[in-house]
Amino acid sequence: MLCRGFTRRELLKTAAGAVAAMAALGKNPSTLFADERRLVKFPEKTDLVLLTSRPPQLETPLHYFKDLITANDALFVRWHIANIPTSVDLRDWKLKVGGNTEKELHLSMEDIKKFEKVTYTAVIQCSGNGRSFFEPRVAGGQWKNGAMGNVTWTGVRLKDILNAAGIKTGSVDVSFDGLDEPPLPTVPDFVKSLPIDKAMEDDIIVAYEMNGSYMPLLNGFPARLIVPGWYATYWVKSLTEITVLPQAFEGFWVKSAYRIPDTPCGCIAPGLVPKTTIPINRMTTRSLIIEPAENVQLPKNKTTEIMGIAFSGGYSIREVIISVDGGKTWKEAELGKDMGRYAWIQWKYLWRPYKPQKYTLMAKATNSVGESQPFEGLWNPAGYLWNRVEKTEVVVI
């Protein structure tokens, strides 16, 4: 697959349709709240929940997480700036690697594929996943819990690419830029950075495949950075430039955005402003009930399988406990196939309710280093790190 793309017109058609539909609802698409959303189909994607159309922000409906692996067309989409790549020709595309290096590399996809191939499954999750549940509410994309997915990534080690360029002494950070460009000079280009020691970790890859196939353009074709265990803000899509820096990176998206309070929980009292902040990094531990879905009716005296997922920022899940009585009593769920420490694990719990009434189902995960989930949402001003124990109400009849 040498050249892929959709025309700007096709994208705009979808986007314009979405905007028109929003306008008909009397809504400004960028200020929609979670309960006012609708499904749209963008190029190469299935029907996803629309948050904004320019730039595209599309959320995965929860029922897709019944599958252990999130399909390419179902994975959420998030771009920051409106000028996103709509076609890429691999005959022209090159990954430039330079800065504080011995040589400057201009790697074609063929060149990249000469490095040792690495494959693993890792959860991709937006820092703002779950933001719509924050109390008090915070500004930003009003995601429910669908800004995540469990994907098998294939690519080559960033470390191998950096070593091929030869890192000079005194290197501090490495920055990553993609094909998307700001529409106006006043908008900062989306560029992210990692400290050099982090960038040299074995598991960070430049991926060119998702689930054994090419990436949809909206998810970063032809290659993106994967920083497993860390939030997806670092997973720069449609990568074109890697720059080794002899000083700290000063770009907006690290210096001013995507920062969390510098406290052990990354949280502060609701409504306050943090004294000091640090760049967001590792994901918190989470679990989610996928089935039964919220508010479904279940027959009494019949065994129901409660199933869901659990993951944490690079540590395997040790235990998931389930409550069917709103948190009064807890039982252990059975864990499914282990796909490695960066993947999510599915779990299940068989439940046979006798009494017809409302039930509150809850799941709580703990990882191998003892990190778990709070019962009340922890607060920070940007709406990051959401990992409260969620409640699913069902009715037995």
Ligand SMILES: Nc1nc2c(c(=O)[nH]1)N[C@H]1C(S)=C(S)[C@@H](COP(=O)(O)O)O[C@H]1N2
């Ligand atoms: N080039 C580029 N890469 C990017 C972004 C972006 O705006 N531009 N957004 C980041 C953020 S914040 C997220 S959550 C993920 C979303 O990845 P997805 O669209 O494949 O789900 O991409 C990351 N990589």
Ligand SMILES: [Mo]
């Ligand atoms: Mo994000």
